[in-house]
Amino acid sequence: MNKTMQAILQALSYGNIEVDSARRIAELKKLDPMRIFLKKLDIEVYNKEYKVPIRLYFSNERDIETVNENIPVLLFFHGGGWTTESVETYDRVCSRMAQSTGQLVVSVEYRLAPEHRFPAGFEDCYAAAEALFSGSILPGISPENITVIGDSAGGNLAAAVCMRARDTGDFSVRRQILIYPALANCYTEKSPYESVRVNGSGYLLTSVKMEDYLKLYERTPMDRENPYFSPLCARDYSGLPDTLILTAEFDPLRDEGEEYGRRLRKAGCRVRIERIEGALHGYFALGIQHLYVQESFRHINRFLNVERALGKVGKEQAM
DSSP states (O other): OOOOOOOOOOHHHHHHHHHHHHHHHGGGGGGGGGGGGGOOEEEEEEEEEEEEEEEEEOHHHHHHHTTTOOOOOOEEESSSSTTOTTTTTTTTHHHHHHHHHTSEEEEEOOOOOOTOOTTTHHHHHHHHEEEEHHHHSSTTTTTGGGGEEEETTHHHHHHHHHHHHHHSSOOOOOOEEEEEEOOSOOOOOOOSOOOHHHSSSSSSHHHHHHHHHHHEEEEEEEEGGGGTTTTOOSSSOTOOOOOEEEHHHTTTHHHHHHHHHHHHHHHTEEEEEEEEEEEETTGGGTTSSSHHHHHHHHHHHHHHOOOOHHHHHHHHHHH
């Protein structure tokens, strides 16, 4: 990274999180004129008495006609530090994801902190996953064809949903994709991860902002010890899904994502860890034309293709 770019990033990497301002900036993404051409459908599922909005994104017109057939699905949880962003602001990301993978993308509008603190948003995501895996919302979809995926705070939610599903046995997740996931519970000088110290300032997402996000998300400080709040607090990593983890070189969250992958691998899980060199946290929203995003989709599609092949072998052996 050249000195000019470093100077620009340093100037932009300042201050604490101001939720209202951050939300107003995120809302600017709704001005995207291409949103009207996206192939999508809005539905809802219940988390107890609360209706959780869900948006489906189709890779082509045929998918719209065959939505209840057994097509592959990506269940997606968006990022934003558990406090900002939405299904609406991730419209283009999810549409490109559907087109780039050829899969139906199911994006969940979970409730945000600080109005709705942990575990509200997490439970919205879990309710959506349970409805999808049980066939309640898309009856023709086989659980074997569903991949749980999320970026940043959404990567945290994806990992937590998969962990709780394993713990409860409510449903079985075969694979997960975690894109620069937030999995730890400390971003102060006490953090054990070098990337928090090396990349914790000057690269847009700072360690100070990450601490702010955790404080806004937690209901009490004790939440930070809950593995569904911080998956790196778990004691058991066995029985978790086959996993692809994408990290960014200049990201304070880099090392925790890679550590999570190592713990899963040590517990006997099948894991791929890919670091996107030169990338910053949040690069996935840059658009499909960006080299980092193209590289990410090459990793994602390779992972999905390998998983599909393994699934076919498993079925043939079971016959």
